[in-house]
Amino acid sequence: MQSHPNQAHILTVDVEDYFQVSAFENVIARSEWDSLEHRVEKNTHRILDLFDKQNAKATFFVLGWVAERYPNVVKRIVNDGHELASHGYGHQRLTKLNQKEAQQDIEKSKHILEDISSTEVIGYRAPSFSINNSNTWVYQILKELGFQYSSSTYPINHDLYGEPSWPRQAYLTKENILEIPASTLNVANRNFPIAGGGYYRLLPYWLNKQAISRYVKAESVPYMFYFHPWEIDPEQPKFSQASLKSKFRHYTNLSNMESKIEKLLSSYHWQTVKAYYASDSVSTNSVAGCYCD
Template identity: 50%
Template sequence: MSQLQGAMTIDVEDYFQVEAFAGIVKRSEWDNYERRVAISTRKALALFAEHDAKATFFILGWVAEREPELVREVVAAGHEVASHGYGHERVCGLTPEQFAADVGRAKKLLEDISGKAVEGYRAPCFSISQDNQWAHDIILEAGHSYSSSIYPIKHDLYGVPDAPTTPFRLPNGLIEIPASTLKMGGHNLPISGGGYFRLLPLSLTRWALKKHAREQGQVVFYFHPWELDTAQPRMIQASRKSKFRHYLNLERMEPRLSALLSEFNWQTMADLYLQQRDKYPVVDWQSLSPA
């Protein structure tokens, strides 16, 4: 087994719930679409079992409510269940009251179904920034021990470029575990997965992840179940940009992921990070520069 440590994470949402299609798919109509999230998530579970990898599943409450058996299968396979919120709404579009309701609803659902405490939370689209720093207190007050809601990059939809690139504690005690980046040319480059994993050459991503793991001690990787689903219905009315982001190299995702799974000792977020919680520096979120 590889000595390189990694936290494998999967944001469990369906193909019609992604931000790229938010402008053409109404939340009120989600139940009208064919659900494929269970099929693709079980494909991920099979890959993890094949490579003896453990992962953290950040599951949408909406999905858990309709696919409770899938949540139980994740637990039975020895993986961690964490929260991706209930309705995949970006935090920047919610009031504190709306966000608290979303977080609380998802956590209760996931804990009732899984029978396990849900310690982790990841905001949809990494949508926590200086403009909604109140979210950290709400996440902690809901009972979460850690968040993985920050991507220290500059992106048109998310990102806090000035944020730490390694785990840190907020003044309220919440642990933040950012998505992994690689510093080059004075900028943080995204290497943690998602569409970048399908876009960039596998050799480049593998090199960057290993470099990060050797320098920082571990690496965070993420993907979505729909990235393993080449048979998903196509959103023909979506913009060219949205189609590019969503459909690029879907056919390459499974073999690439399989190759990556053999390169690291993949663990859950809780197992890899929470045992070291007292070692993380405290960072004042208000001191960070705006994106």
């Protein structure tokens, strides 16, 4: 079954500030975070204004660290009709945490988000898509904490994340957690990243749009897009001590990103993760079955 051209696709935002990205984890100490200029509140409100203008609904994967400091952002996300989900607490890649540390990070974030919003949080996205073959035990933690789905894998080759052999479409883990991978385009048995973020910012709009259109025609499930609030903020402070590769990835085309997102929002209808994957028909039509290692 192919996607209908008018089908709503899935819009997601990973709510973190510019200094919390994995590329800067060896440049900026966590102890410095509170002393730096915070821009996530303003940028997230800007995104919410943009979504309201375009009548787009999204899932916001919010860091517990951000929610603690800016509860008004969390409340507005919910009040505007978007889905609130967890991005963990401190943006530490799960590949760098042991099971106890991961459990504490994920549980802390869930409690903070639920206390602020008075809503149940059922979705989780690991920082930097950091669930892979080394830490599938995370799914048991998610089950015990009451999560229903995860969007924490990216089946591509990348220096910070990725398991290219893993499924490209949503599947149930043996723990009964629905894992929803970031969208990829499969060409000649190779997966190409098309889900957004830096790839969307770095590449020209026409190329992104062409890849997304090809995915929509070929796949039976909605396309899923993601980006971060700092990606629409060209005025953010710069870290000169970062590596050339990190600076290129992080700072290139920041001034163009908002207009590119506006184009994408106007090209498709957008919904939350929950709106699609919690529907009654998904279990038979859109989930690839149990993927057990």
